Amino acid sequence: MRHQFELHGFTPLQTRSIELASDLLGEGGDTDKEIYGVQRLAAEPSGDSKLALHFDLTVPFARYVVENRSALTFPFRRYQVQQAWRGERPQLGRYREFLQADADVIASGSMDVRFDREMVALLRTTLDALPIPNVRLLVNNRKLLEGFYRGLGIHDITGTLRIVDKIAKIGPAAVVQQLMDRGLTATQAEKCVAVSAIEIRNDADAQRVLDLGERNDLLDEGLRELLFVLSASRNAARPDSIVGALSIARGLDYYTGTVVEGVFEDHPKLSAVCSGGRYDNLASGRSKEKLPGVGVSIGITRIMGYCAHLGLLKETRPRRTPAAVYVLVHAEDEREASEAVARGLRKRGIAALVSDSADAYGKQIRSANQLGVPYVWFPARGEDGQHEVKDLLAGHQTPADPTTWVPTPVT
Amino acid sequence: MRHQFELHGFTPLQTRSIELASDLLGEGGDTDKEIYGVQRLAAEPSGDSKLALHFDLTVPFARYVVENRSALTFPFRRYQVQQAWRGERPQLGRYREFLQADADVIASGSMDVRFDREMVALLRTTLDALPIPNVRLLVNNRKLLEGFYRGLGIHDITGTLRIVDKIAKIGPAAVVQQLMDRGLTATQAEKCVAVSAIEIRNDADAQRVLDLGERNDLLDEGLRELLFVLSASRNAARPDSIVGALSIARGLDYYTGTVVEGVFEDHPKLSAVCSGGRYDNLASGRSKEKLPGVGVSIGITRIMGYCAHLGLLKETRPRRTPAAVYVLVHAEDEREASEAVARGLRKRGIAALVSDSADAYGKQIRSANQLGVPYVWFPARGEDGQHEVKDLLAGHQTPADPTTWVPTPVT
Missing domain, CATH: 3.30.930.10 (Bira Bifunctional Protein; Domain 2)
Incomplete structure (x- = not known):
């Protein structure tokens, strides 16, 4: 308008x-x-x-x-x-x-x-x-x-x-x-x-x-x-x-x-x-x-x-946050690594939320689903570890570089 | 914010x-x-x-x-x-x-x-x-x-x-x-x-x-x-x-x-x-x-x-309208041609205003300047006429196609 x-x-x-x-x-x-x-x-x-x-x-x-x-x-x-x-x-x-x-x-x-x-x-x-x-x-x-x-x-x-x-x-x-x-x-x-x-x-x-x-x-x-x-x-x-x-x-x-x-x-x-x-x-x-x-x-x-x-409000997948990415936290003492991923994404204009808990990944992913966030981010661990991103709608999980990755535009 | x-x-x-x-x-x-x-x-x-x-x-x-x-x-x-x-x-x-x-x-x-x-x-x-x-x-x-x-x-x-x-x-x-x-x-x-x-x-x-x-x-x-x-x-x-x-x-x-x-x-x-x-x-x-x-x-x-x-509000060129283009009107009975240009620009996401008067072009351009609009549009006239756009800041005027022209991004 x-x-x-x-x-x-x-x-x-x-x-x-x-x-x-x-x-x-x-x-x-x-x-x-x-x-x-x-x-x-x-x-x-x-x-x-x-x-x-x-x-x-x-x-x-x-x-x-x-x-x-x-x-x-x-x-x-x-x-x-x-x-x-x-x-x-x-x-x-x-x-x-x-x-x-x-x-x-x-x-x-x-x-x-x-x-x-x-x-x-x-x-x-x-x-x-x-x-x-x-x-x-x-x-x-x-x-x-x-x-x-x-x-x-x-x-x-x-x-x-x-x-x-x-x-x-x-x-x-x-x-x-x-x-x-x-x-x-x-x-x-x-x-x-x-x-x-x-x-x-x-x-x-x-x-x-x-x-x-x-x-x-x-x-x-x-x-x-x-x-x-x-x-x-x-x-x-x-x-x-x-x-x-x-x-x-x-x-x-x-x-x-x-x-x-x-x-x-x-x-x-x-x-x-x-x-x-x-x-x-x-x-x-x-x-x-x-x-x-x-x-x-x-x-x-x-x-x-x-x-x-009139029942005309469109039923869509509930989106309870503007965040596009939900960054998982492996353990409470590794939270800073997840925060760093989120900061990097935000700097490139990608809305990101860091998991509020360091529970098992499965439980954190359920939280992401509940919020309607389309992607979850698995932060790299250890020296040779690599970052991965899971598309919750499509279901696939792929390696991702936090300095270049972008969400697939919704069509 | x-x-x-x-x-x-x-x-x-x-x-x-x-x-x-x-x-x-x-x-x-x-x-x-x-x-x-x-x-x-x-x-x-x-x-x-x-x-x-x-x-x-x-x-x-x-x-x-x-x-x-x-x-x-x-x-x-x-x-x-x-x-x-x-x-x-x-x-x-x-x-x-x-x-x-x-x-x-x-x-x-x-x-x-x-x-x-x-x-x-x-x-x-x-x-x-x-x-x-x-x-x-x-x-x-x-x-x-x-x-x-x-x-x-x-x-x-x-x-x-x-x-x-x-x-x-x-x-x-x-x-x-x-x-x-x-x-x-x-x-x-x-x-x-x-x-x-x-x-x-x-x-x-x-x-x-x-x-x-x-x-x-x-x-x-x-x-x-x-x-x-x-x-x-x-x-x-x-x-x-x-x-x-x-x-x-x-x-x-x-x-x-x-x-x-x-x-x-x-x-x-x-x-x-x-x-x-x-x-x-x-x-x-x-x-x-x-x-x-x-x-x-x-x-x-x-x-x-x-x-x-504190006097910290930046003094900028007054911009009294979000319009990027001010479409001139040659004569009141040719207004529809100007309206059509504006409609086309708006459809491509370019904010446009049609001149409220059919005064001499010079007077209309002064109105555009007063509003702080960066471009004025001269609609094509007659069979072989072509559209032209004037950049009011840079001062130059060039032919322009209303279906493809875009404003130069401000740096």
């Missing part, structure tokens, strides 16, 4: 885990109640935490960019693999501490939708390089939905988005009901659900949105941007791996255009394994200059959890 | 950032007041945090070993590079959030002092491989001090250790005074300071401890162990890089034998940049079986802070 991000020229960055609570509370909509406050145990229990653990890597990145904007070269691309914390009820796919990999680009001034497409393509390439089940990327554009809603005469865009976002969870009928409870007419509510049902796989599909009869500049701009971002699929390995899905809205308030999330193609009911989108005002809000950004985020812990749940 | 740990057969491990506060409070002596409690912002402000951020990587590792002991193969070696948090007053060398690299080995049952020597040797090798000023390792043994104190008739071992540990900070006279304030006689206090003044560079130096006239089995055992651990210096690159220093006591309560800390040779007054020691009961305390361990810890953030303070 880091390799893919760096191949695309993204700079590694780490930000502090703890931010001012006020910085976190100001953004991110309904995450407030899930934030963990931090306070010294010995401090007076005043109740109002001023510090808190970050709940994502986007808000801290925006804070970082604003604080360091004079030293940065824009557009600034960074990636970040780091923990985040949310006070959720732990369950499959939801963890209180989780690892995320984020990549974002922030520009100064304006930022073409080209960057949205670049980030979706980066997400595609990065996911395809991971040894995980195929992920389908679902892309939408907030402008399209907002334009459509405005065309319908709906004013409460955010409230409507939040309800529509629940379609996959509670079903279209319940969404229509909740929208009507909020004051929408039946026609308005049904059209909201109808537009969300549309999937766009090619330019022709886009006509289905226009066929619903609502038109305005914002909707047109959103649709145009969406089709442009979808063209990232041109270089994707699998057709249908990037799809326009007008049901996607994303809970967080700070997205202003493109939004994207990814689901396992074979398990679309599991919640998103990655997400992202365009945020035009997240960093700008704290600065005089405009600092629009677009980013993507891969939920590493969630993906691992799903893979374990 | 990770490379060195893995060469020695240590397995990478990450533990959760947040532990039960009770687990953290139970260990580690006087760190209580520095621990950060964690609580959901929306939770009732009850004042008694039940969760807390870890303040080191040793206590969480001991917890991990106890919880997973049936699945582990002992002796179990792991390394861990992770953040930790302490509620300290921020200053040079002291940070509230800092990055540490720890390596530990935990055995089941008993554990020979051989492991202590292995860990000191690992610390030596790992530090020597880092691009930082030379570090001197100062080694002591708690048993030696405890035996010596008992020989003097002192009963409050922990209290005495804590005061003696301040010698470097407050000087010998103040330590004598504080010890007498605690009820020691002048002779006892002076002998405590006298033994702490001893440095052991070879076996002969050890005689100076015995010359002080106190003898008992525990002192003898401690001295024997110390001399054995010091023999790790036999394979160290620099003489005098591992020294017995009887002034070292280490603040944390859980150490039971070997203790070690490292200081910059040229700046010994700065506080320790690494530390560690033997803990026989940290994990055992929570388990029926004995799980003795020994570990070392490198303070990455502190080392970086010192290096910056």
Whole structure:
């Protein structure tokens, strides 16, 4: 993952885990109640935490960019693999501490939708390089939905988005009901659900949105941007791996255009394994200059959890140490000879472990097997003795020179 | 650092950032007041945090070993590079959030002092491989001090250790005074300071401890162990890089034998940049079986802070992206040709960035220079056009085939 991000020229960055609570509370909509406050145990229990653990890597990145904007070269691309914390009820796919990999680009001034497409393509390439089940990327554009809603005469865009976002969870009928409870007419509510049902796989599909009869500049701009971002699929390995899905809205308030999330193609009911989108005002809000950004985020812990749940973690020979060679010890007072072999191997970049016991060789070899080390080394003994190496997988044992021997590459 | 740990057969491990506060409070002596409690912002402000951020990587590792002991193969070696948090007053060398690299080995049952020597040797090798000023390792043994104190008739071992540990900070006279304030006689206090003044560079130096006239089995055992651990210096690159220093006591309560800390040779007054020691009961305390361990810890953030303070961070050509190649864009509608070059380079493992603008080439090259990218790529234009690459450092520009070109390795 880091390799893919760096191949695309993204700079590694780490930000502090703890931010001012006020910085976190100001953004991110309904995450407030899930934030963990931090306070010294010995401090007076005043109740109002001023510090808190970050709940994502986007808000801290925006804070970082604003604080360091004079030293940065824009557009600034960074990636970040780091923990985040949310006070959720732990369950499959939801963890209180989780690892995320984020990549974002922030520009100064304006930022073409080209960057949205670049980030979706980066997400595609990065996911395809991971040894995980195929992920389908679902892309939408907030402008399209907002334009459509405005065309319908709906004013409460955010409230409507939040309800529509629940379609996959509670079903279209319940969404229509909740929208009507909020004051929408039946026609308005049904059209909201109808537009969300549309999937766009090619330019022709886009006509289905226009066929619903609502038109305005914002909707047109959103649709145009969406089709442009979808063209990232041109270089994707699998057709249908990037799809326009007008049901996607994303809970967080700070997205202003493109939004994207990814689901396992074979398990679309599991919640998103990655997400992202365009945020035009997240960093700008704290600065005089405009600092629009677009980013993507891969939920590493969630993906691992799903893979374990689906039984997809590969069963391999247990490897409980990075050591490639386990150097045997003939007797405790000959340990230094074994240590010397290990030092020599390590100097040549070969990971080596010296046996912790001077038991019978058979017992030491069982220890090596238990650790999953592929080779055991028999140190030379006496003046004319020679070193030997046993390949535990292949089973053969051959003479070896500790200054030149290398492990056979695993294929 | 990770490379060195893995060469020695240590397995990478990450533990959760947040532990039960009770687990953290139970260990580690006087760190209580520095621990950060964690609580959901929306939770009732009850004042008694039940969760807390870890303040080191040793206590969480001991917890991990106890919880997973049936699945582990002992002796179990792991390394861990992770953040930790302490509620300290921020200053040079002291940070509230800092990055540490720890390596530990935990055995089941008993554990020979051989492991202590292995860990000191690992610390030596790992530090020597880092691009930082030379570090001197100062080694002591708690048993030696405890035996010596008992020989003097002192009963409050922990209290005495804590005061003696301040010698470097407050000087010998103040330590004598504080010890007498605690009820020691002048002779006892002076002998405590006298033994702490001893440095052991070879076996002969050890005689100076015995010359002080106190003898008992525990002192003898401690001295024997110390001399054995010091023999790790036999394979160290620099003489005098591992020294017995009887002034070292280490603040944390859980150490039971070997203790070690490292200081910059040229700046010994700065506080320790690494530390560690033997803990026989940290994990055992929570388990029926004995799980003795020994570990070392490198303070990455502190080392970086010192290096910056001492002006030792190397000034290099600013490299603001991992990209090796900056692919120019002739015109916005020819961007795809540049993207294709970048995709091809990335597929061959060469990090590439496509210019964000289609400005004049000169302006784009200035952007590449600003980012510190070493090469710019001029995409072929027209039917007979050929690709060219310019080496920005060397200044020359040559034709290049995007399917075979590789950067010249930096020497």
